[in-house]
Amino acid sequence: DAGITQSPRHKVTETGTPVTLRCHQTENHRYMYWYRQDPGHGLRLIHYSYGVKDTDKGEVSDGYSVSRSKTEDFLLTLESATSSQTSVYFCAISETGGKGQYFGPGTRLTVT
Amino acid sequence: AQSVTQLDSHVSVSEGTPVLLRCNYSSSYSPSLFWYVQHPNKGLQLLLKYTSAATLVKGINGFEAEFKKSETSFHLTKPSAHMSDAAEYFCVVRDKTDKLIFGTGTRLQVFP
Numbered sequence: 001d002a003g004i005t006q007s008p009r010h011k012v013t014e015t016g017t018p019v020t021l022r023c024h025q026t027e028n029h030r031y032m033y034w035y036r037q038d039p040g041h042g043l044r045l046i047h048y049s050y051g052v053k054d055t056d057k058g059e060v061s062d063g064y065s066v067s068r069s070k071t072e073d074f075l076l077t078l079e080s081a082t083s084s085q086t087s088v089y090f091c092a093i094s095e096t097g098g099k100g101q102y103f104g105p106g107t108r109l110t111v112t
Numbered sequence: 113a114q115s116v117t118q119l120d121s122h123v124s125v126s127e128g129t130p131v132l133l134r135c136n137y138s139s140s141y142s143p144s145l146f147w148y149v150q151h152p153n154k155g156l157q158l159l160l161k162y163t164s165a166a167t168l169v170k171g172i173n174g175f176e177a178e179f180k181k182s183e184t185s186f187h188l189t190k191p192s193a194h195m196s197d198a199a200e201y202f203c204v205v206r207d208k209t210d211k212l213i214f215g216t217g218t219r220l221q222v223f224p
Binding site: 040090105 | 146155158202211
């Protein structure tokens with residue numbers, strides 16, 4: 001497996017609380033991505049980064065923010081969690097934008 | 113806009129019989145296409161990718177896919193299913209901004 005870790009792996013939180021998920025890579029890849037996976041939707045892109053401090057929105061970015069202060073770390077923040085953000089979150093990395101992406105193990109988030 | 117349609121949400125086969133997972137794509141230019149596999153409670157693993165070289169692409173674990181432009185298809189096949197192939201499979205197209213667009217997935221069941 002590519003060197004990608006996600007933390008935490010599981011989290012339960014209450015509506016209205018802030019939550020930060022971390023993705024860490026040891027591959028020195030330029031591109032990093034955050035997706036959410038929900039039944040019937042496949043994976044949907046939340047945000048992505050094409051370099052340190054360079055980020056952009058994906059398909060389902062409302063309610064989420066990201067930061068990338070170092071090549072190896074990409075943080076996803078839910079400013080005020082809602083039940084609709086209960087999902088499994090995957091981080092991915094890619095050496096270039098055109099190559100295949102490699103995925104982390106996922107974080108299961110439950111918002112009660 | 114680019115998109116993929118996975119024609120079957122579930123496919124069931126017996127061990128030792130062929131596997132066919134169907135995917136049609138929509139693209140205004142020659143696309144890059146991928147198949148990913150996700151085993152239960154795991155992240156996604158890249159099976160194979162098509163990037164305009166040979167139309168028959170061989171991947172890991174005995175899987176292959178054929179790009180057919182005339183049919184706008186990229187079906188995934190394997191001659192003989194194994195129990196360990198039971199998983200969810202995603203067909204994916206890369207859009208012109210290098211982001212990945214995922215299909216909704218096909219769940220493969222393999223019976224002994």
